[in-house]
Amino acid sequence: MSMIVQKFGGTSVGSASNIKRMASRVIEEKNRGNDVVVVVSAMGNTTDTLTRLASEVSTQPQKREMDMLLSTGEQVTIALLSMALQEKGSESISFTGGQAGIHTDSVHGNANIKTIDPKPILQELDAGKIVVVAGFQGVTDEGYISTLGRGGSDTTAAALAAQLGAERCDIYTDVDGVYTSDPRYIKKAAKISSLTYDDMLNLASRGAGVLHPRSVKHAKKHGIPMVVRSSLTRERGTFINHSSKRSDRYPVIGIVFQEERTSITLHGCGGSEVQYAIRSALTPRNIECDFFKSTQESELTLLLQHRDLQESLELISEKKEQLKFDRLTAKKDLAKVAVIGSNILTHPVIQGKAARELAASGIDFKLIEDSPVSVTAAVKQQDVHRAAELLHTAFGLDVPEMRTVVAIQ
Template sequence: MSIIVQKFGGTSVGSASNIKRMASRVIEEKNRGNDVVAVVSAMGDTTDTLTTLAKDMSSQPAKREMDMLLSTGEQVTIALLAMALQEKGAAAISFTGGQAGILTDSVHGNAKIKRIDPEPIMKELGKGKVVVVAGFQGVTEEGCISTLGRGGSDTTAAALAARLGAERCDIFTDVDGVYTSDPRYIKNAAKISSLTFDDMLNLAARGAGVLHPRSVKHAKKYGIPMVVRSSLTKEKGTFINVSSKRSDRYPVIGIVFQQDRTSIALCGMPECKEAKSAITSLLQTRNIECDFFKELPGSELMFLLHQNDVNDVLELIQDKKDQLKFDQVTTQVDLAKVAVIGSNIRTHPVIQGKAAKVLTGGGIEYRLAEDSPVSVTAVVKRCDMHNAAELLHTAFGLDIPEMRKIAAIR
């Protein structure tokens, strides 16, 4: 038998009827003769509701206790899905992340998986059961519950698929695949039928919310194909593997964007290059990523990060003020980033110039992030994000009929 890992996101399991529908999808795969491991997220807006409750208790809840609280969302879903499967005649058992053998580091709120013991899951698969695993969570060496941060259920699914030697990892979501941009906001976005791991990683790392970058890294490292597909229809999704049908004639793959960004500027620094390296190392201790701005005065260093990470980062850099040697810290909120994603962007220098010209022509204020081999990233005001993305999507030909046809056959 082959092992298939299926991951169901929050909207896919957002109600009792949806959970029953997903149970049928699991059984369909089981009836094809495969062993199935189902990884689930919390139902709908459960995580947001729990976060609000925590803030009612404390202005700055302890991260360990937040992990204890937020992990309960997935535990509700695994029990309900296991019950639905059993009701439909399938043998099933639910596991928390810890019960599934997922061991993480101790960075509460944004932990990374260190290793997975496959024995608990393999034992139950050997009995013919569907194993339902709570995504987004694991346990530390000390036995504390930990959570994996944004996109954690994707990461759980891909990591389990890799460790179990799965044939593939299916990601069920509320869209039917990966698009040239977010189809909810960009009306002419086209679905892409296939992508390489590298292309998907570039899209995910810079804002395509359909998959988390860590999940793609796991799949790429162990060669586990992924399929992004709809939980509502039976349409073919986007197949992610080592190779794809994408034409190299078109260097731009898509336009992605992320909101809820805040910039931090350190002013009066004698040596920005050394400070940049020090800040990168500091952020890595909390598994936090950032984008550095380009073309700044020699004494100023500015970087962009998710607004949820700001307090942690300010605390880190204040503790290292003597080492970093800055005079002043300023922040700017309500920002977003919009990125043009492609292959070998540096070999097509016209792309950056064209992006700048389009944004300027559209009356959009922007600052560029540092150069990347695979992207041109502009930081804009939150209110300009969708307009900027739409302008770039059109400018790079992603919504013309010829390009839409090419995207569809990739």
């Protein structure tokens, strides 16, 4: 008997009828003779609704209380899915993240999983039950509920698959695989049949929203194959593991983008030492940032998620004496777009081509510092979809014959 971990996203379980349909998919896997652990997200837009409610009662909700609030979304789903499974004749039990043995650090709102005690899950699997686990959440050493940040249910699923030694981790979503760009906005985006962990990690960490980067890291570390597939159709998805080999004949894999970015500029300072000090201040809070290519020695600009702006300003200001900057300014309504590939630095023509294409179309941009796997630019929020579509075309990803080069056979 093998073990399969299945994860269903918010759209997959967005209604009672969807939950019933997903229950049938779970039972299909169980009937193949496999043990099944299911990880679910909150229904539909529940997390956004709860966030809005919090903003109506508090101008700056405490992160601990936000975790208490947001974690209820997944708890609704696990109970309903377990009920649906039982209604269809399958024994099932639901667990919150803490009940499933998931222990995290204390960074509320963006916690990392530290350890997983698999005993509660294994006991129920041994009893023949399907185990349904709330994604996106765990418990701190103090016993407080914590959440893993956006996309955290992917991380829960991959971490459980790794800890349980699963044969495979299936990620069910509203698209039928990983594409060369977001097919909701880039109409000529093509599905990629398979990817290495590294290629998937490069896509996910720079904007491909179909998988959270932490989930790919867990899968890679423990060699757990992942499959991204549709919960709405029976289409073959995208297979992710160590052994897939992508053609090196064309280095570009895809075009990704991230919205709702804000820049912070430190005036009167610069240099690698300052960058290191800033990262040292932000990393313990699990805040990720990019640095712009420096145009002035006396200025340093970083780009981060808008939701992290206030906390980042506070953390950087606490180090003002060490960083020796004169003042801070922030600019909102930004986004970033990236050309993703492998060994980008060995193909300098890629960066030049990306810059020329954006400039020729009148898109205002600033390049992010070099990466071995990407060329990234900050653009205005209003331009990000146009920039992504432009680069997708420019690098040949919407030409049919090129798709066979980008995709892994």
